[in-house]
Amino acid sequence: MLIKKIVKPTTFYYFCEKIKNTMAVFVEIFPASYGDCFLVRLESEDSKPYHILIDGGKICGNPHKNKLIERLQQIQSLDLLIVTHIDDDHIEGIIELLEQNENDSIVHIKEIWFNGFRHIHYYIGDTQGLSQDHINRLDKILAHRKSKQDTNGIKEISADTAHNTLTPLIMQRNLPWNQRFLGETVIMEKDMETNQARKYELRKDISIQILTPTKEILMELDNFWLKALNSKNTKYNEVEDEILTKAVEYLLAQTEEEVESNQIKTVSAVTNDIEYYYSLNETKNTTINNRSSISFILEFYDKKLLFLGDAAADDILSCLGKDTNHHFDLIKVSHHGSKTYTSKALLEIVDADNFIISTNGKRYKQHPDMECIAKIVYRPTESKRNLIFNYPSVSAYQLMQNSEWGNTYKYELYSTIEGEINTIEI
Numbered sequence: 001m002l003i004k005k006i007v008k009p010t011t012f013y014y015f016c017e018k019i020k021n022t023m024a025v026f027v028e029i030f031p032a033s034y035g036d037c038f039l040v041r042l043e044s045e046d047s048k049p050y051h052i053l054i055d056g057g058k059i060c061g062n063p064h065k066n067k068l069i070e071r072l073q074q075i076q077s078l079d080l081l082i083v084t085h086i087d088d089d090h091i092e093g094i095i096e097l098l099e100q101n102e103n104d105s106i107v108h109i110k111e112i113w114f115n116g117f118r119h120i121h122y123y124i125g126d127t128q129g130l131s132q133d134h135i136n137r138l139d140k141i142l143a144h145r146k147s148k149q150d151t152n153g154i155k156e157i158s159a160d161t162a163h164n165t166l167t168p169l170i171m172q173r174n175l176p177w178n179q180r181f182l183g184e185t186v187i188m189e190k191d192m193e194t195n196q197a198r199k200y201e202l203r204k205d206i207s208i209q210i211l212t213p214t215k216e217i218l219m220e221l222d223n224f225w226l227k228a229l230n231s232k233n234t235k236y237n238e239v240e241d242e243i244l245t246k247a248v249e250y251l252l253a254q255t256e257e258e259v260e261s262n263q264i265k266t267v268s269a270v271t272n273d274i275e276y277y278y279s280l281n282e283t284k285n286t287t288i289n290n291r292s293s294i295s296f297i298l299e300f301y302d303k304k305l306l307f308l309g310d311a312a313a314d315d316i317l318s319c320l321g322k323d324t325n326h327h328f329d330l331i332k333v334s335h336h337g338s339k340t341y342t343s344k345a346l347l348e349i350v351d352a353d354n355f356i357i358s359t360n361g362k363r364y365k366q367h368p369d370m371e372c373i374a375k376i377v378y379r380p381t382e383s384k385r386n387l388i389f390n391y392p393s394v395s396a397y398q399l400m401q402n403s404e405w406g407n408t409y410k411y412e413l414y415s416t417i418e419g420e421i422n423t424i425e426i
């Protein structure tokens with residue numbers, strides 16, 4: 001039997017905690033629909049556990065939201081909240097959380113990293129005010145958002161959430177925002193001495209190296225939303241205006257949806273050969289929203305984890321450098337296992353013991369793509385790679401349950417409990 005049950009639900013994890021070694025990394029994977037939501041817990045004998053929440057996932061019905069809130073109530077204090085980018089499958093759970101977290105009633109959040117409209121727009125800096133007419137039009141865009149979501153069966157979220165975006169909530173809750181970056185944009189910057197992406201020390205034993213976004217990506221994103229805004233016959237000017245901020249953050253998410261849905265959707269053909277999937281031509285269809293993801297390397301003692309958000313392979317490759325080689329304990333595969341976000345060229349320089357592929361395949365039906373999984377396993381390796389799917393019902397997981405492939409390509413599937421928080425220890 002190829003499948004080995006080594007992922008533990010949270011209840012079992014508490015038991016494991018008691019017998020843990022002197023230091024350990026736990027990654028809790030939430031059942032966040034087609035979105036991302038991970039709680040990383042870093043433990044060592046010398047200091048208190050350090051908690052990082054990465055994205056809030058998509059809220060489809062209440063179970064995920066309740067699980068996330070219950071879990072955060074247990075830990076009481078969150079050292080860092082990273083919202084990788086603005087798309088609803090990453091941001092929605094955070095909006096719900098902050099709405100309910102008045103006076104830290106759920107969890108105390110020590111710092112949030114998120115590039116909101118003001119950070120994205122930072123490089124252009126137009127300061128003329130908005131006319132009332134523009135504000136009215138922007139309000140209409142937001143009202144349209146609400147009605148669109150009400151009629152969409154998938155988006156079962158409250159009207160309040162539909163009308164809310166993250167920026168005003170961060171301000172209402174008075175959260176320390178991008179403090180490590182002096183309140184400015186979370187961005188990849190090269191260290192002058194090493195010529196590598198700069199590392200930020202979170203604690204003496206924990207560091208984060210930001211790989212994306214770059215300044216160029218954010219400028220492109222800024223131009224992109226300006227075009228989207230202008231196509232709605234709306235001029236913008238005042239960057240601090242709450243209505244504008246809401247409208248822009250909404251437009252960014254909405255426009256990404258349109259770009260993706262206009263693409264021809266080809267569901268990967270069912271075949272019994274990994275080599276076939278590997279041999280298919282690569283395309284590099286990416287959106288600027290996804291490319292703006294905060295992607296990073298998290299280091300804790302000798303452990304290295306690569307969280308890619310929905311970042312594009314070429315951007316990661318150009319940050320790390322073609323002639324480098326990086327082995328990670330874990331890689332969170334970009335954009336829910338999309339074939340266009342993981343490239344053979346990137347996988348020539350990065351590898352890992354564990355790969356997390358997070359989606360229930362409900363939004364982009366083909367996710368995770370078999371082409372993406374094939375690129376990961378179709379490379380020589382000395383030790384087995386673990387492939388961790390948080391929804392074993394997706395078709396790629398079903399196809400990979402092939403013991404012959406498992407032996408040939410040296411991988412093991414992690415069997416998670418669908419709908420539960422699944423915790424892996426690294």
Ligand SMILES: [Zn+2]
Pocket residue numbers: 034035036087089090310335336
């Ligand atoms: Zn996503």
